[in-house]
Each structure stands twice: as structure tokens, then as C-alpha cells.
Amino acid sequence: MNVDDTSNTWFQLDLDLGLALHDHFDDHRKRESKKKRVENPSKCIKAYQMLTLGPSKEESEENTKIQHSTSKTESCDQNLPTQFTSPSIESSFSNSTSIKKESGEEFEVEIEKVPITRIGNFDKDCNPRKKLRLTKEQSEVLEENFREHSTLNPKQKQALANKLNLQARQVEVWFQNRRARTKLKQTESDCEVLKKCCESLTEENKKLQKELQELKSMQTVAAASFYMKIPAATLTICPSCETICGGNNNGSLPSTTLLIGSKTHHHFHKNNKNDDNYQFPHSSSAAC
DNA sequence: TTATGTCTGCTCATTACTTCA
DNA sequence: GATGAAGTAATGAGCAGACAT
Numbered sequence: 151m152n153v154d155d156t157s158n159t160w161f162q163l164d165l166d167l168g169l170a171l172h173d174h175f176d177d178h179r180k181r182e183s184k185k186k187r188v189e190n191p192s193k194c195i196k197a198y199q200m201l202t203l204g205p206s207k208e209e210s211e212e213n214t215k216i217q218h219s220t221s222k223t224e225s226c227d228q229n230l231p232t233q234f235t236s237p238s239i240e241s242s243f244s245n246s247t248s249i250k251k252e253s254g255e256e257f258e259v260e261i262e263k264v265p266i267t268r269i270g271n272f273d274k275d276c277n278p279r280k281k282l283r284l285t286k287e288q289s290e291v292l293e294e295n296f297r298e299h300s301t302l303n304p305k306q307k308q309a310l311a312n313k314l315n316l317q318a319r320q321v322e323v324w325f326q327n328r329r330a331r332t333k334l335k336q337t338e339s340d341c342e343v344l345k346k347c348c349e350s351l352t353e354e355n356k357k358l359q360k361e362l363q364e365l366k367s368m369q370t371v372a373a374a375s376f377y378m379k380i381p382a383a384t385l386t387i388c389p390s391c392e393t394i395c396g397g398n399n400n401g402s403l404p405s406t407t408l409l410i411g412s413k414t415h416h417h418f419h420k421n422n423k424n425d426d427n428y429q430f431p432h433s434s435s436a437a438c
Numbered sequence: 439t440t441a442t443g444t445c446t447g448c449t450c451a452t453t454a455c456t457t458c459a
Numbered sequence: 460g461a462t463g464a465a466g467t468a469a470t471g472a473g474c475a476g477a478c479a480t
Contacts, residue, residue, distance in 0.1 A: 282468065283456070301448085323469060326448075331467085333449090 284324070288314045292321070296328050 284292070291314055295302070302310065302325055311318040
């Protein structure tokens, strides 16, 4: 089988899949996959998933032994989109026995025989996909790019994909996931800060409450000692605020002022119950 | 100018798989 | 070897902006 035959095989595979290998994974993906699902649900979903995936580590290691072992594989690469030249994709296909065979004829025939659901990451029981694991080098380059800019324009995406032998879609997904992880970490860190802030405010609130309590008790003591000098008969309890009210009621002193907390509490004592011009500070007419 | 449909790229929630303790 | 947790690649739904008609 020559190079042209191989490319035809791939081309046919592409047509057989009924998918646009370049576009399908990128921006058309949702609409296309929806259309495909409607047209041919099981086939398209499985084909879509298969084509985005690579092998597990074990599979990679195992398949490394046979990668590039034939010129046929290399000739395929020349006719494939960049992403299909990646080791992962290669090894996905090398899961099939056909790749292991030296004969070009066998290669071609076997490839065409491989059921779509078995290419790559679906086993004979049509078990779900396997997941590609990016290499350390790929991750480092992606991280490096992410540090420079957390989003990519299409050109950057494609360039990076080419550089890393990945599909543009994979680069896009990596950036999406990376942004999500960054945001999650930021949220967690914000949450931690808020938590500490809340704790310190609670602590401060406790202190202030305690201080207030102390001030109140001090005030009561001070007031009591003050009223000790006043004949007990002149002391009353304000029914409204329930504090001790003192002073004479002969009108010479307009009121007694008590400090409660930081507020000034004025007690105006009515000189004459018949004095209608007098305004009670408290709503209760019985006040002081 | 406005209304409508399509494309594109994003976020978000979730699933599925891998790795590690 | 089995198992659960954590990490992460991948998927699908939905949204919004740009653009064409």
C-alpha cells in the first residue's frame, strides 16, 4: 500500500464517520453533534468520543513498542490533521491488531474492518472512553501560556495545538478547565479571607458587648452612689426605661440626666400634672 | 432601523477516568 | 489487590455577543 492508498483510507474513514474531522471538535461541535445525534445517534456520539481520546498510561507504554514501527504509520501522519499525528491518537489506533502487522495490505484491510466503536477507546463491549493524560511537557507549556494569557484566540490555540501535537479542541478544553480551577481556588481563598474576617468581627463584637456591660454596671454604681446623697423618698423608678430617676420635683431642677451607654438619657419631671404644655419625652404618660 | 437566525466562545455542572495513599 | 479521595480531561447545556440576512 502506498502513501496515496493510506491517505485514501483515512479519507474514507473520515467520510465513513460522516464527520468533519477538523471542525467537528471545535466550534461546530454542539450543533454538529446535535445534528448527528438526530441522524445517527449511537454512531456519531461514539465516533466523536473516540476521536478525542488517547490511551491510558499502560496502553501508551505498551503501544510505544509498536509506534513508528512501520512506514505506514508515518505515511498516515502526512495526510492527517496535526492532532492525529500525536502519539496518543496513534496509539489509540494501534489498539487494533492491524497496526501491529507489517503488511501494508493487512493494515489497510484491518483498519477498515475495525468497528468505529472499537477504534481507540471503546472496547469490544463498547465500554466508555479512556482518558488522555497530558504529558508533563505538554502541561508545562500549557501552564506557561496560561500564565501569559488565560484565554486564547483561535490562532494562538491552533499554534499551541500544533506545537504540542494536540487537537485545538484539547487545548481549548484545557484552558477552560484551567480557568475553572483558578476560579475555584480564588473562591476558596476568598472564602477563607471572609471566614477570618467574620471571626475577627465576632471577636470584636464580643469585646464590645463585654465593654458595654461593664460600662452599664459602672454607671449603675455611679448613679447609685450619686442618689445615695439624695433622700430616698425623692428617688423613683422610671416605668419607661426602668432606671433610677432622682432629683427634686419642685421645679428647681428640670431633670436628672443619666448616662446609659453612650446615649444621654434625659428624664424630665413634670412639675405639674396639669401643665398641659409640658411634653413627656417618653410615650408613656406615666413616665417620671 | 429592527427582528431574527446562526455562529462562536465562554461558563458551569457533571461525568468518567487516572493516580495515589 | 481493593478502595476511596483527589485531580483532571472531556462532555453537554445554556448564555451572550457578533454578524448576516
